[in-house]
Structure formats: structure tokens, C-alpha cells
Amino acid sequence: MMRKMAVAILALLLFVPAGSVITPQEEMHEVTAGEAHTTADSFISWPSARWSEWRDYSQFGISIRTVYNGIEKQTPVLQAVFNGVDVDNNPSTGVNGMDVKVSVIILPLLQSTDMGYVLSLSLALKVIRLGDEIKNGELEICLGGTVNFNGEQNFRIGFYSAEDEEIPREVREVLTVVPYLAYARDPEFYLNVEPVFDGENQDLSVLVEYGNDVFGEHHIMLDYFPAINTMIKVTPSLGLGKMNVSIERNADIEQTVRMRYEGTIQVNVTIEDVPRTMAFSLGFSDNYMEYKADDEFNASMMVELFGLEYLMRVEYLPRHFKAQFTQEGYIYLYTNQRKTTFIVANDVETPTSYFLITNLTGEAIIRWALGTQGFVTVDGFQGVHAETHAEVGNLYFHFYAEMQTEHFEITWNLAIPGSVFIDTNWEWVSFYSFNLSIDDLFGVLIEAHSLRANEWQVSWQTEVPFFSKEGTIDFGDLETFRIMLNGTWYPVF
Template sequence: MVKKIVGMLIILLFILPSGNLISFEAKNSAVENKMEIDDFKIEKKEYVNHEISVNKKIKLNVLKPNQIGFAIHTKYNGIEKDSTILDAIFSGIDIDNNPSTGVNGKDVRVSIILLPLIQQIDIGWILTFSIALKVIRMGEELKYGDFEIYFKGNIFYSVSHTFKIGYYSPQNEEIPREIREVVTIVPYIFYEKNPEFYINLEPVFDDGNQNLSVIMEYSNTQNHKVMIDYFPAANSMIKISPDISLKKLNISIERFADVEQTIKIRYEDNFGINITVEDIPVRMAFTLGFSENYFEYIASDEFNATLVIEYRGVEFCIKLEYLPRHLISNFGEGYIYVYINERKTKFTVCNDIDSPTNYLSISNLTGEATIQWKGEQEGYIIVDGFKGLELEIYSETSLTHFLLYSILKAEHFEIRWNISLQGYIFIDTNWEWLSFYSLNITIDDVFGVLIESNLLRADDFNVAWQTIPPIFQIDGEIDFIGDITFSIMLNGIWYDVF
């Protein structure tokens, strides 16, 4: 009897904030409850600048019992099941099908508050969904197992709203003794406005902060799937607002614990993007814009943090070290344009974050630069942009090794080459200095070029050769200070030009 009464109260909590009048007509409380729900009108006086505006009458649709459905899903070491809300709340859940673990065979207990709320903001009336999920681990036996739990449901209000809210604790990481996760979804159903997602996490551990992941899925007219990995998990709040049409993500992060933390946000819908933020400050907010050949980062402040962006279906990823206020990049095959407004920022494009075999890195740039390259047997590198730019390009294959590192005090730098039996090397800096320069190219250990100098400048300098051993023909001007290495490899033998 008590469970039935409380169960009806829970349904009331689910429905009441939507603005519904509910009356019960009890024929037999032990056998049958009849629930009648009627449409109604709200009359509200809106106050703006302390003056009363015209009265508004808002007619609200109601949520009927057949429009909602909920369950708790658990998966522990491969054992997967759905449980009813009432069982999860009052009895607890046996997640491992073992009556000897937990408390009276129950391993976790769940508390849930679902709050659909209609409220008025500056653009008008909106519908929001707040879901508070509290999970308590009961007992110690399953403390370090592979565990996933989420609250899933469906609400039909104008359109179908389905969701999953929960968390995942990997093997050998402590399952939180207690965790509170609150997710608020603002879908802006009737407005041309991006949806907003707020994820608030409050975990409690016995053995200090541990790693875990938050699960959040939501769909109405569009599908949104977010996974947030916390390394480690601590009290924090994350807001995500995706702009699907413009391919933009607005993200803000606020943490409430004094612990070094890395967060990885994986967002999936029509596009997929992984965002990793290392050394997170107490509070930060930024916007990412991206497409196949475009990337933009905008923030209200600079942050001494690292940001890694990985795209689904794209072979490269982007890494920013020391986050600026603004960065723009356009790129294509053998071409990249970069604008950065902070010298401390290091911008890297690579094919793998941990073990890259191809990357381009730019730092010490305040302003814009354009880099063009072709790293083959006959190739080139052309750089136009801000003086002081530090540039590094690296490529490694089974047959080819390519490494360039240069600190440019010149606004223009160009090097072209044809590394063959009848080849050449051309260098031009408009007679401005490179404060350090290193170029190393080898092809199948047969052909190569090696140039290293602390200070170098050139004006249409060209070295050509046609025979073996080569006789070098030199045109143009080159100047260097200190030692210089300038060598050519032909048929596996290195020859010094200087």
C-alpha cells in the first residue's frame, strides 16, 4: 500500500511542474485509482522594469500517463538488466545477480527527481527538463567492477523527448560510494535557438578522486549524445550548447574542487567531435567552430590549459597549448592559414596526439601566417607571415623522413628542392634572417638534404648539380653566422656543399 501511494506521488512530481490540474477519484484505494487530468489556462502578470504589462493567457498541453515511461538500466561485468523506478528507489537493484553481495542482495539504490518546468525568460515561455539522479553503492564487494547505470525515459510533449542520464565507472576504478548527477535540458522547442545542456556532477569516493564517465543522450527532432570522461571526477558543472547548422559548440566548465583535472567531452550527432581539456582552470568558457577545412576557437580570456580536438571521419586532430582568446585556421592539402592573437599559444595539427607520424606546429605567432608545403622528392615550403614565427613540420613514412624546424625573423621564407641525380635546392628569405634553421629530408636512404644553421639569410640562392660525384653550381646570395651544415645525399653518399 505504501509503495502504491508513494508511487503515485512520484508520478505527481513528474507531471505537476508542467502546469497540470490533477484530481483523483478513489473508488477503491486498494484496487483502483482513477486519475483525471484536464487542460487549463494560466493567467500571469509580467513585470518588466517594475511596471505591469498586459495580462497573458497561456494555454498549456498536458502530459497524460501514456505519454511518459521510465526505467533504470544497469550493466555490471557484462550482466545487463532494466529495473522499474519503484524497485530501484525502495528495494534497490541486484546488479550482479548474486544475493550474497551488497545489503540483503541489493548492490545500489537510486533516487530520482524529474522536473519538467515551464518558465518565462527574455525570449518567452520555454519548457525545460531537469533530471536529478542519485546513486548509492551498498556494500564493498563490487567496489571496483566495470559498472554502468543510467536513467532512461520518454516524454511526449509536442514531440517525443527521449533521454538517458547516468554514469560509467571502468574496471579497477572505485564505483562512487555516492554520486549525484543533475542534468538540465533546455530544448527551445518553439524557438530558433540552440538547445542547452547543463551537467552537474558531485561524486563521493572512499579512496580519493577516481576516473569515471557521464552518459547523456537526448533526442527530440535531433539526436544529441554526450559522453564526458573525468580524469579524475570531482564536483563540477559543464554547459554545452551545440549549433548544428553552423557546426559550432559553445562550452563552459566550472569546477568546485581543488584538484588537477582533465575532461574529455565526446559529442555525437550529425558530426562527431572529441574535445579534451587538460589542466582545467577553475572557470572557463569557449566556442569552437569547425568543418572539414576550417577551425575557429573563441574565448573571453586566455587560459594556461591544453585543448585537443579530434573529428570523426577526419584523419588529423588539433592541439592548442596555452589557450588564446582567438584562433582561426583554414587548411587544405599542402596549405594552412593561421591567425593567433597570443604568442604563448602553440598550435599543432597532427595525425595522432600520442605518437604522430605527421604534424605541423606553429608557435610564437601574434597575427597571421600562411604556410604551403609539398614534402616529396620534388617539393617546397613557403611561409608568409609574422616575424618571430616558430615552425616545425615532421613527416615519417617507411621510405621518407622529413623534418623542418625554423625560427623566422623574416616575413617571407621559401625553399624548393628536387633531390635527384639532376637536382637543385633554392632558398630565399628576402635577405632577412632566420634565427635558427634545420631541414632534414631523406628518401629511401638514397637521396637527401641536410641544412642546419643558427643564423641564415638568402636572396634567390640556388644550388644545382648534374653529375656524380656532383659538381655544384651556385647562384644568388647566402649568408650565415657561425657553423653551417649544407649537405646533399646522392645514391646513399653525403656530399658537402660548404
């Protein structure tokens, strides 16, 4: 239903001349007359839109704000729609010195839902670029203001095109807000974007801000790489740290969408290889995230929670996954799909610390502590592939293993006297690699095609060690097992 409404409003924008505006105050009779139809290396860094601050909505009533190559203007909406906007202060560009023309529709709607009839508000903005002189400049253009719609509703919608990207020849953008003001239900935001380019589709960013005294302020920034006809629905759960998202796109073009939401929670979500349709929910609490969907998607998602040092990337989205992690050395993961890969890292472009796990069906718990005394434990279903990497000061650590066991443990005390303990419940671990060094003075290096151990321990008492071994260990193919004490490596086998 909401999709049809957005299409109807966009169709109306096609026929509304680029010098027209409908507002509830000025043309309410038009509304009531019947027009209300409506791995760590796999992280990719995407550019960010540089949105300017704009909070003084009421200064000019409803107005159009433009920022072109650093030139800022705020134009009353009627002046903008009837005369256009000279965004570059150059009378020789565009048509009669005007570089863009706009159309605006602000339309209250009464629609039927499963909870009865509710009031909604649709805000539509069409921007037409006049001429090619500004085509590849940096442009931000927004419609913003306050409308009296069952109380004051503050809003801002618009788009941003980075320098050297093509500013669309035409953009049609519709935001529909269903606030459920009289019901105990979370607000819904529907955003439909239809860009038209002269050449190939380019990157584009879209901004939505909406707020009132009932459910507070909500800011949604959407980056499209590239921009194609797309409908996105966002439903933030007030007070629950959860959001529901659905996406529909109407072109056979590979697309990445990044959504930055600030409101009940603060989160960045990037989805690569967006399918034609997808719907999912994301829930957040302290160091905890849960994802649910009705289907699996051969797509990737990156999640950044504001205030946390680490971010998460999920490759091949399952129907359900849960993750909980702390910076003190604990990760819990659950997924129902073995194809899914999880990566937790401290940076997008150049991570110095990351954790990767794949080939998991069910639960896995990884604990670790790094230092001259420390440990790594992995508990989970057989078949898990786990990798951990950390570079902190003079500490270097790298661990990789393919688990044929449900439990793996290694602990160490790199001192004099000291010890290293390994246990796998006497089940195999394949392609095992463990590399720890501290200040180039102490370390452990193990490289083995496979190993298994039952409470095996090697210990030493002196600086030039005589190794004492207890328990049982077996190597399918051992390449090296060495321990470094005071800067000298000593072979254990």
C-alpha cells in the same frame, strides 16, 4: 539561474529517500504545487569509457540499465528505486543482495528567459553504492526512457566507472534541457555532476543522450580526470557546425575534461588544467576550426574531428584562434596570443607526422610538398617558431626554424640534373634544421645556427656533382649543408 536550479534539484535529491521517483505522469501535482526551483610529445592519451548500445528505450518504459563486469540488466524504474538493483547477481553482496539504490526526479519547468517563458525538462539521478564488494569493479548505470513533454522526448543519463577505479559512494547527476521548441533558438543542455568518494577523487565518465523530432539526436559523453563537482553547459548550433561550452568546477583539484559530442557535428574536445570557470565557442567547417573566448586560459585543448586523419592540440588558450589545414600540405593559423602553441598530428600516442608552431601573433601560412621534388614555405609575422615532422614509407622529413623574417622558402629537385633553392628575403632564420631523405638515395641535410638568403640556388648536372651556385646566402654558424645523390652525401660548403 540554471546553476541555482541544478543546486536546488540536487538538494532535493539529498532529502528524497533512495526509494522515490517523481515523473510528470505520476506526480504532476507535485510539480505544479511549487517544487520547480532549481609539442607532439605533449599529447596525452586518456582512457575511454566503453558505453554499451541501448536504443530500445520504450521496452520497459523508463528504466535503469546496469552493466557490471559484463553482467547486463534492465530494471523498470519503480522496481529499481524501491527495491534497488543487484548488479552482480550475488545475493551475498551489498544490502540484502542489492548493490545500488537510486532516486529519480523528472521535472518539467516553466522558466523566464530573454525570449520569454519557455518549457524545460530536468532529469535527476542519484545513485548510492551499498557496501564495498563492488567498489572497484567496472560499472555502467543509466536512466533512460521516453517522456511525453510537448511531444516524445527520448533521453538517457548515467555514469561509467572503469575497473580498478573506485565506484563513487554516491553520485548526483542532473540534466536540464531547454529545447526552445516554440522559438528559433538552439537547444541548451546543462549537466551538473556531484560525485562523493570514500578516498581520493577518481576518474568517472558521464553520458547524456537526448532527442526529439524537432532538433534530432544529441549524444554527449563527458570524461572527468578526476571527477569533482562540475557544471557544464553545451549549446550546439543546429546546422552551423558550431557549439558553445561553459564549465564551472567547485574544487581546487587539477582536472582534465574530455567531451565527446555527436549531433549536429561530431567532435572530441579534451581540456587539460581546466580553470574554475571558462566559456568558449568552437566552430567547424571543411578542414576549418575557430575558437573564441572572453579570456585567456593557462590550459590546453585537444580537438579531434570525426572523419579527419589529423587532430589539433592548443597549449595556452588565447581569446581567439583560427586554423585551416588540408592533408595535401597547407596550414593556416591565426591567434592573438604569442604564448599559444599549436600542434597538428596524425596520432595521440605515437605521431609519425606532426606540425608545431608557436610564438605567433597574427597569421601564418605554411605550405609544403614532400618527394624528390618538393618545397616548404612559411609566411607570417616575424618571431614564429615552426617545426614539421613526417615519416611516410621510406621518406623521412624534419624541419625546424625560428623566423626573424616574414617569408621563408626552400624548394628542391633531387634528380640528375637537380637543384635546391632558398630564399628568406635576406632576413635571418635562427636555429635552422632541415633533414629530408628518400629511400636512402636522395636527401638534403642543413644544420645552421642562423642563415639568410636572397634567391640563392645550388644546382648540379652530373651524378658526381659539381655544384653551381647563384644568388646570395650567409650563415651565422653553419654546421653542415649536404646533398645526397644515389646514396652518397656530398658537401655543398
